[in-house]
Amino acid sequence: MKCKECNIMMMKYFDQTLTKDDEKLMNSHIESCPHCHSEFDVLEKAFATLEMLPQIDADDNFELDVMKKITLMKELKTETTENFKKAFFGAISFISLLLFSSLILFLSDASILELISRGVKSLYGLVEMARHVQFIYDVISVFYSQSILVIIDTMVSVLILIGLGISFVIIRKLLNNNLIIEKVKE
Amino acid sequence: MNGTDVELIEMCLGGNDEAFSEIITRYKKLVFNVIYNLSVNKSDVSDISQEVFLKVYRSLKSYNPQYKFATWLIKITTNVSIDWLRQKKNNHLSVDDITETSDDESNPEDQFIDKEELKQLRKAISELPEMYRVPVVLFHQQHMSYREIEKVINEPQTIVKNRLYRGRHMLKEKLQSYKEEVQAI
Numbered sequence: 001m002k003c004k005e006c007n008i009m010m011m012k013y014f015d016q017t018l019t020k021d022d023e024k025l026m027n028s029h030i031e032s033c034p035h036c037h038s039e040f041d042v043l044e045k046a047f048a049t050l051e052m053l054p055q056i057d058a059d060d061n062f063e064l065d066v067m068k069k070i071t072l073m074k075e076l077k078t079e080t081t082e083n084f085k086k087a088f089f090g091a092i093s094f095i096s097l098l099l100f101s102s103l104i105l106f107l108s109d110a111s112i113l114e115l116i117s118r119g120v121k122s123l124y125g126l127v128e129m130a131r132h133v134q135f136i137y138d139v140i141s142v143f144y145s146q147s148i149l150v151i152i153d154t155m156v157s158v159l160i161l162i163g164l165g166i167s168f169v170i171i172r173k174l175l176n177n178n179l180i181i182e183k184v185k186e
Numbered sequence: 187m188n189g190t191d192v193e194l195i196e197m198c199l200g201g202n203d204e205a206f207s208e209i210i211t212r213y214k215k216l217v218f219n220v221i222y223n224l225s226v227n228k229s230d231v232s233d234i235s236q237e238v239f240l241k242v243y244r245s246l247k248s249y250n251p252q253y254k255f256a257t258w259l260i261k262i263t264t265n266v267s268i269d270w271l272r273q274k275k276n277n278h279l280s281v282d283d284i285t286e287t288s289d290d291e292s293n294p295e296d297q298f299i300d301k302e303e304l305k306q307l308r309k310a311i312s313e314l315p316e317m318y319r320v321p322v323v324l325f326h327q328q329h330m331s332y333r334e335i336e337k338v339i340n341e342p343q344t345i346v347k348n349r350l351y352r353g354r355h356m357l358k359e360k361l362q363s364y365k366e367e368v369q370a371i
Contacts, residue, residue, distance in 0.1 A: 011351050042361045043354060049307050050326045056222050058214040059232055063207045066239045070203065
């Protein structure tokens with residue numbers, strides 16, 4: 001038998017899948033080959049030692065420590081869910097208000113752009129910006145129809161909605177997972 | 187508290203936290219030793235074990251009672267340990283942990299273990315890449331079957347066998363080189 005074959009048999013032996021006949025063949029090779037003999041000895045000792053490696057004991061208070069963290073985790077989760085509900089209903093109210101305002105603006109033939117320009121005009125330092133917004137509004141209302149303004153209003157509302165949606169998903173993930181895990185780890 | 191693992195898990199899912207405390211009592215030693223033998227420093231074992239049980243608690247709903255609870259638990263244990271070792275970027279044991287042997291001299295088994303061989307073995311295992319270290323420890327130390335290891339590492343049996351084969355081979359090479367170093371001295 002060649003050493004390579006013996007090596008495969010050795011592995012099968014440690015896998016406990018070697019047949020009795022092959023075991024005899026392997027043993028006779030090991031007895032006659034110092035190299036394979038040494039390899040077999042090293043592995044046999046290693047696995048015998050591995051089985052007898054000193055076991056370590058868990059701390060006596062281990063269960064208590066874990067259960068304390070679980071209680072804390074639950075409390076944080078409840079708190080987070082409550083906060084999320086508040087934020088969610090707040091956002092729904094805000095969005096409803098926004099949609100309602102858009103509807104009023106649409107019905108009264110006004111525009112968000114016009115209102116923004118009027119609002120920011122009163123603020124010191126923002127006059128220049130208000131002028132630009134007013135300019136855009138004037139250009140649109142002079143050269144294009146009123147329907148363009150309605151489309152812009154709708155687009156602004158949709159963009160705000162998408163922004164809010166993404167923010168909520170991110171906030172919820174952060175609050176539910178990372179924050180809880182980090183706090184519990186502390 | 188009595189009951190099978192599955193019964194305890196059902197109780198946990200029903201809101202009974204005492205049942206989870208019983209699960210910890212049953213399996214804490216197994217978890218501690220799997221983590222320790224995957225070459226984690228002893229001082230970190232308790233923290234990682236806590237992380238394991240917290241993860242188990244959070245994932246109880248996804249446990250499939252068709253499989254042994256211990257297998258599922260060891261799967262989580264090895265994943266958390268490997269993540270920990272990767273985060274630390276230092277997979278090697280501290281000198282204290284390598285040289286540490288059981289203090290309990292009254293244990294007759296320990297008296298048969300050559301302390302030097304034990305040191306070499308722990309060092310060799312700690313130097314094995316994780317993909318080989320996990321199957322070697324689970325098969326030879328925890329006496330898990332191929333089928334169980336297959337579920338733990340999420341790889342087919344052929345890969346489990348191959349990794350065990352290569353892991354043993356690497357272990358043998360390392361131990362032989364230590365032996366030669368000692369003989370040279």
